[in-house]
Amino acid sequence: MAEVITTPAGALIHQVEEYNVEAEPYYLPIGDEIELFETAYAQRIPVLLKGPTGAGKTRFVEHMAWRLGHTRGEQRKPLITVACHEDLTASDLVGRYLLDTDGTKWVDGPLTRAVKVGAICYLDEVVEARKDTTVLIHPLTDYRRLLPVEKLGQVIESADGFLLVISYNPGYQSALKDLKHSTRQRFISIEFDYPPKDQEAEIIAHESGVDKQTATDLAKLGEKVRNLREHGLSEGVSTRLLIYAARLIHNGIPPRRACQVGVTWSLTDDQEVQRSIEEVVTSIFE
Amino acid sequence: MTVVGDLLARNQERLSGFPAPLYQNFEAGLRALAPRLSPSQLQTWTETGVELTALSLRSWEAAVEYFKAGTDMPANMTWETLETLGRESIQMATESAPLSVSFLRSAPAAVAALGPGHLRQWADLGRRLYKGNWKSSSLASQFYDIGPQLFPVLRLQQVSRLVLFIDELARHSYELSSACLAQAPVVMTRLDDDDRLPFIAFAVELAQSSWADSRLYFERGAALLHKVHAPMRERYLLLSAQVARGHNRSAFQYYEDAAIALGELEPDDHHRVIELAEQLSPYSSFAAMDFITSVPRVLYRIRIDELEPWQRAGLRILQQSHDGGEAYFRLQSTRGEDILDTLSARVELAKVGEILRLYCKALTGRNLSIQTTASLTEKGIGWVDQGRASTEGTTVFLPEVMERYTEKDENFAAIKVFATHQAARLEFGSFEFRFGTAPAVFEDSRAALISGQQSSAVTDIERFFDLFPDRQLASDLFTVVEDGRIDAAIRREYGGIRKPLKRMQKAALEHRPDIRRMPLRTAFVENLVRASLDGASAILFPTNRQDEMAQGLGLLNAVDVDGALVEDSAEATLRLYRLAMSIPNVFENDDDIEWDSVEPMEGMDRSMMDASGELGGGQSGEMQPGDVGQGEEQYASPDDVDYRGDFKPELVQLLMKLRENAQGGDAGEMSPTPLTEEQLKELLEKSMDFDLDALMEGDLDSTTGMFMTNLMKEAGTPSSEKSDKQGDPTSDNSTGEGEGDEPLIPIITVYYYDEWDFRAQDYKPRWCAVKEQKLEQGEDNFYENTLREHAGLVAQTRKQFELMKPELFRKIKRLPEGEDFDLDSAIEWMIEKRAGVNPNEKIYWRRNKIERDVAVAFLIDMSASTDEEINKKEKKYDDDDYGDDPRKYLSWWVSKRRQELTAPPKRIIDLEKESTVLLMTALETIGDQYGIYGFSGYGRDNVEFFVIKDFDEHLDSAIKQRLDKIVPIRSTRMGPAIRHATYKLRMTDAKVKILVLLSDGRPQDHGYGRDRTEKEYAIHDTKQALNEAKREGITPFALPVDRAGHDYLKTMCEDMGYEVVADIEALPSRLPTLYRRLTE
Structure with a gap:
């Protein structure tokens, strides 16, 4: 099944499982982020996406991968996404030996694959990963653009199209989970926040198919609930959740109920806060 | 010679040895009776009197009364009565002459009131009180003496009950029963006839169980009883009596409280309440009375027809547990609260x-x-x-x-x-009104009005109102327009609240006063209010002035658009004001003019939208605010709209x-x-x-x-934005007066907590008030001294804790995936594979990070009992050192004194403090979050909770200084303190939460249990508080510093850790082990 191909850069590698972005992922730009990203990519400057959960970071990267693939004349721009978790180690990213019928076999990790094919490698929630991953990130994000593969005794020079993009949520910032400055200062940072009400309504309407009024109401709900941030709620309601609620509404669930299961209950377990959010919901929706 | 003359002559000599009144009364009596009796009867009467005289030394006094009674006997007297009187007197006089005197003195009145047939019974009643001693004799005499006052009020049957009561009471105190007896006529007069018997019946019960209250009952009982609806009084007294029968000392208290409670209710409801109470009585008479007492407070929250479900729910609890049910009806139970809450519509x-x-x-x-x-x-x-x-x-x-x-x-x-x-x-x-902001709907006309004017106004809105001669009218108009704008915005933005809002508006409209009775300008404003309440149909205005009104309504509608600002309301106010001033404030007396509904003017033309020009009348300076024009009525503000409340933009x-x-x-x-x-x-x-x-x-x-x-x-005072850190609904801040960094009076925040009543198996809702405050600061050398004194221990502890650090990473083997092969597993895998066995795939290893995410709260007992020395008992072993030699003893004593002066004996609190210091240094090493709190207090309303170090504070000199001020203060109400510490821990986001209780292990407080010596209640509550903490995922750990503490703590800490710290020296060696056990 594994097929050996030659990449445009000339490296001999195994076929990567590519993330193939066929249709244009919907993304409504709020500011100049598209232009920024394109320029950064052209200059091969690594990008850090900052912002709360569900604000559209991942969607933005997907959109950019598609956009770069289509506007730059390239057939496509592979995007390799790694969701980082607290047990994610360097070898999870680089690769490892696996046992085979005849002994051991080296398997590239996602980062190695991205480096080889010249893909965009997107490390989601990078602060969650183990500190040893920084060993990999650092040489890749400066002028060297190198990936050391310790166990093989190799160093891979990245393919030209490669770019490292990481994301991080300052919301759960704690002393333990902050990004080190030596890491942080290797990226340009694009800040994401929940979109303003009108744009958010547009996004909700587009993603779910609800009518404009409902979308506006949901966006209003989002705005109001976000006022409760730091007060009973550690995170405001994400655009993603609002879209889910909108989809429920669009498919026949009564709005109040849809907001209850889609927003209120997903946000918090605190009964009092739940009740307060519910009151906001009942004020907005009939 | 007549029979009378004969008898007189015959007896003159026999009576001559006594003072003159005897014979005089004899003669008078004889003459009075002569027409009514036969000679033989007269003879017998005389004989009886003489016999009485001779009976004892002072029995002649009784005889005087006997003869006098002959004179005073009422007309209904019969010979039998006289005979009985004689017999009774002789019998009585043989026992006590004074008793007989009193009896005889009141006898005529008794006969008159009771009828001749009842004399004997009456005599018996008095005799019942007589027990052969002088006190009882005087009580019985008092009874006879008071007779004439009692007879008009009481029937004999009632008197006999009264005697029962007096007699019962006399067993305890003659003084008291005499006092009650003296009051009886007055008290009984105050009562309705039907109430008397039950009233006395309760008195009898009271005399048996809590006799001391009898006087109170006699003094206040009648007035209290009047609070009860007349037909229900007997049943009420029966209920009260049942409490007394339960041998309760506070029966009167129950009686009083419940009566007062009934007094607060409608008399018509008494029947229902008492009926419900009677259903409870078979299970607990106390619950029945408490039920009545609680009714007014309960009715404050539920309607009368919901009382029965509430009572039934309580009855079910009562049937299962007396204590539980009683607490329920005392309103000291959380279950009761919950049920009330469910029932209540409020x-x-x-x-x-x-x-x-x-x-x-x-x-x-x-x-x-x-x-x-x-x-x-x-x-x-x-x-x-x-x-x-x-x-x-x-x-x-x-x-x-x-x-x-x-x-x-x-x-x-x-x-x-x-x-x-x-x-x-x-x-x-x-409230954002600014002159500089342009309106969105209207044209800006304010700028023109203020151009070239100087103003001393402080705020923009004040300056705006300054434009108007009639400030009140302007303010009212602005309020209407702005409230209308706000309501419109709410309707637009919040679809879900439209319905209830509409309902409130409708209700508000229904309560508006009659507009036809208003002078015109007032009616104009009133119409605007109605229009703002969406009440177009309720608008009425004289047909000849429809234009102004239509314009006014049009202006009001103009702000009902998306994007209208407060400045638009102001512009509308300007225009409305001019309109209003053009309408004279007079009554429309012309009957020909109809009042009709008005349609708002649509599509304001430019002249309406533009409002340049002067504001009517005022500019000339003739019209002062509040002044009334010629022939006009005083303008009055429209009635309030309740849901909108008070609008005070200026303030x-x-x-x-x-x-x-x-x-x-x-x-x-x-x-x-x-x-x-x-x-x-x-x-x-x-x-x-x-x-x-x-x-x-x-x-x-x-x-x-x-x-x-x-x-x-x-x-x-800082706005709530700053002080509102807690966000706790039950806290209210009372801020000290002082300004600057350190308030003179410490800031006390009050929290309320439930308390567990193990008897009722229920919580007493919001029972304890925990007052949190920062501990004041003392010297900071305590901290430093302790560190110096225990330098060795500190170093040791620190080292022990540092050893915990490297464990943060741990290599875990035999995983399905990992950083690299685990060599042993990999070889096994190969062997198994070669041997044809299905190999185990778990052949990797990886290092797993163990994050320390720990929060510890230390709760230090600052009760007075921690003032005790620790080693008191152990010191005795020194005793033998000096033997019998006084010199040896002296030198021992001197050395001991010296030792004590240089190092005073350690008290429990000292050990607590020192342990805390050691723990602090240890925790600083390891980097865990920790808070240190002390507690003491007196009573449930005053549980003091001192913050020495809060979780978000860093160890600085202020905290070191607070440590110095940890001193024994008052009692130990552990439950609420633990609950508050639990709350503190809940606020932290650590994964592992620990509550360490440093105490001498004796919970004790005023009202923490039935009495001062009862420990059960306090221990159960403390244990419950610890359980609650556990339920929150907090690990409680008790660190009692007294060996004697064992007894109580065992009960409290059945299934949780505890370890006695008898000696600070043991701490460093024990702590790390303990701590590791707790945190992992």
């Missing part, structure tokens, strides 16, 4: 305040607090209308209860409409300005310099004089003065 602000606070915060994006309307008027900062919702910019004030509807949901919806309106004022900028803007000034911020565009007192005073007077006129007489000066001081204070 919505209490205290219960929903937190929900509404977050709701308003969500709507406005500001940190608002929610308070009752009463607290706003209490502040005395210019709001004088009791009970009206309002906001002053940082707080939303709402009614304390909402009970307009019969369903809870509806009431909540109502209070939510109230809250939404206030929040919307903030959200849609009612709010002023407060905002003052707050800015106080916080040294930008002074705003209107006045770059700080406000002078004159300015402030002027503004207050302008903005409030019409309020004050309506509400209080007395001089404006002193009132505004008071408001001014309060306003300054209000502005000086």
Whole structure:
């Protein structure tokens, strides 16, 4: 099944499982982020996406991968996404030996694959990963653009199209989970926040198919609930959740109920806060 | 010779040895009786008298009365009566002559009142009280003496019950029974005839169980009984008697409380209440009485017809457990609270305040607090209308209860409409009025009006109102327009609240006064109010003036569009004012003129939209605010709309300005310099004089003065945005007066906690008030000294704890995936594979990070009992050292003294403190979050909770200084302290939470148990508090520092860790092990 191909850069590698972005992922730009990203990519400057959960970071990267693939004349721009978790180690990213019928076999990790094919490698929630991953990130994000593969005794020079993009949520910032400055200062940072009400309504309407009024109401709900941030709620309601609620509404669930299961209950377990959010919901929706 | 003469002669000699009155009375009696008796009867009568005389030394006195009775005998007397009288007197006199005297003296009256047949019974009653001693004799005499007063009031049967009571009471105290007897005629007169017997019946029970209360009962009982509806009194007394029968010392208390409670109810409801109480009585007579006592408080929350379900729920509990049911009806049970809550349709602000606070915060994006309307008027900062919702910019004030509807949901919806309106004022900028901001709908005409004018106004809105000669009218118009704009915005933005809002508007419309009775200008404003309430159909105006009204309504509608600003309301006000002034404030007396409905004028033409020109009449200076034009009526403000509450833009803007000034911020565009007192005073007077006129007489000066001081204070205290850190619904902040960094009076925050009553198996709701405050600071050398004194231990502890650190990473083998092969597993895998066995795939290893995410709260017992020395008992072993040699003893004593002077004996509290210091250094090493708290207090209302170090504080000199002030204070109410520490821990986001209790292990407080010596209650509550902590995922750990503590702690810590610290030396070696065990 594994097929050996030659990449445009000339490296001999195994076929990567590519993330193939066929249709244009919907993304409504709020500011100049598209232009920024394109320029950064052209200059091969690594990008850090900052912002709360569900604000559209991942969607933005997907959109950019598609956009770069289509506007730059390239057939496509592979995007390799790694969701980082607290047990994610360097070898999870680089690769490892696996046992085979005849002994051991080296398997590239996602980062190695991205480096080889010249893909965009997107490390989601990078602060969650183990500190040893920084060993990999650092040489890749400066002028060297190198990936050391310790166990093989190799160093891979990245393919030209490669770019490292990481994301991080300052919301759960704690002393333990902050990004080190030596890491942080290797990226340009694009800040994401929940979109303003009108744009958010547009996004909700587009993603779910609800009518404009409902979308506006949901966006209003989002705005109001976000006022409760730091007060009973550690995170405001994400655009993603609002879209889910909108989809429920669009498919026949009564709005109040849809907001209850889609927003209120997903946000918090605190009964009092739940009740307060519910009151906001009942004020907005009939 | 007549029979009389014969008898007189015969007996003169026999009676001559006695004082003269004897014979005189004999003669008088004989002559009086002669016509009514036969000679033989007279003979017998005389003989009896003489016999009486001779009976004993003082029996002649009785004989005097005997003869006198002959004279006084009423007409219904028969010979039998006289005979009985004689027999009884002789019998009585043989026992006690004075008794006989009293009996005989009252006998004629008794016969008259009771009828001749009952004399004997009456005599017996008195005799019953006589026990052969002088005290009882005097009591019995008193009984006979009082007879004439009693007879008009009591029937014999009632008297006999009274005697039963007096007799019973006499067994305990003759003084008391004599006092009660003396009061009896008065008391009985006060009672209705039907009540007397049951009243005495209860008295009898009372005399048996709590006789000391009898006097109180006699003094106050009758008046109390009158509070009870007459037909129910007997049943009420029966209920009371049952309590007394339970040998309860406080039966009278129960009687009194319940009677007072009944007095608060409608007499017609007494029947139902007492019937329900009677159903409880077979299970517990106390519960029955407590039920009655609680009814008024319960009815405050539920309707009378919901009383029965409430009682039935309690009855079920009562059937299972007496204590539980009694607590329920005493309203000291959480279950009871819950049931009340479910039954009650009322919505209490205290219960929903937190929900509404977050709701308003969500709507406005500001940190608002929610308070009752009463607290706003209490502040005395210019709001004088009791009970009206309002906001002053940082707080939303709402009614304390909402009970307009019969369903809870509806009431909540109502209070939510109230809250939404206030929040919307903030959200849609009612207080943001600025001259510089251009209106969105109208053309700006304000700029022209103020051009070239100088103004001393402090705020923009004040300056705006200054434009109008009739400030009250302008203010009313602005309020209507702005409230209309706010309501419109709410309808537009919040579709879900439209329905309840509409309902409130409809209700408000229904209560508007009759418009045809108003003078025209007042009616004009009233119509605007109606229109703003969406009540087009309720608008009426004389047909000859429809135009003005239509224009007015059109103006009002103009702000009902998306995007209209408060400045638009102001512009509308300007135009409406001019319209209003063109309408004379007179009554429309012409009967030919109809009042008809008015359609608002649509599509305002430019002339309406433009409002240049003068504001009517005022510019000439002839018309002063409040002045009434020729032949016109005084203008009166329209009635309030309840859900909109009080709107005071001037004061709010002023407060905002003052707050800015106080916080040294930008002074705003209107006045770059700080406000002078004159300015402030002027503004207050302008903005409030019409309020004050309506509400209080007395001089404006002193009132505004008071408001001014309060306003300054209000502005000086930081807004809720800053102080509102806790966000706890049950806390209220009482801030000290002092300004600057360290308030002179410490800031005390009060929290309320339930307490566990193990007898009732239920919580007493909001039973304990925990008062949290920072411990004051002392010297900081205690901390340093302890470190120096135990330098070795400190180093040792630190080292032990540092050893815990490297464990942060741990290599885990035999995983399905990992960093690399685990060589052993990999070889096994190969072997198994070669051997044809299915190999185990888990051949990797990886290092797993173990994050330390720990929060520890230390709770230090600061009760008086920690003042004890620790080694008191152990010192005895020294005793033998000196043997019998006094010199040896002296030298031993001197050395001991010296030792004590240099190092005073260690008390429990010292050990607690030192342990804390050691723990602190250890925790600083390891980097875990920790808080240190002390507690003491007296009584449930005063549990003191001292913060030595809060979780978010860092170890600095202030905290070291606070450590010094840990001293034994008062009692130990552990439960609430543990609950509060649990709350503190809950607020941290650590994964592992530990509560360490440093104590001498003896919970004890006033009212913490039935009496001071009972430990069960306190221990159960403490244990329950520890269990609650466990349920929250907190590991409680008790570290008693006294060996004697074992007994209690075993009960409290059945299944949780505890370890006695007998000696500080043991701490360093024990602590790390302990700590590791707890945190892993």
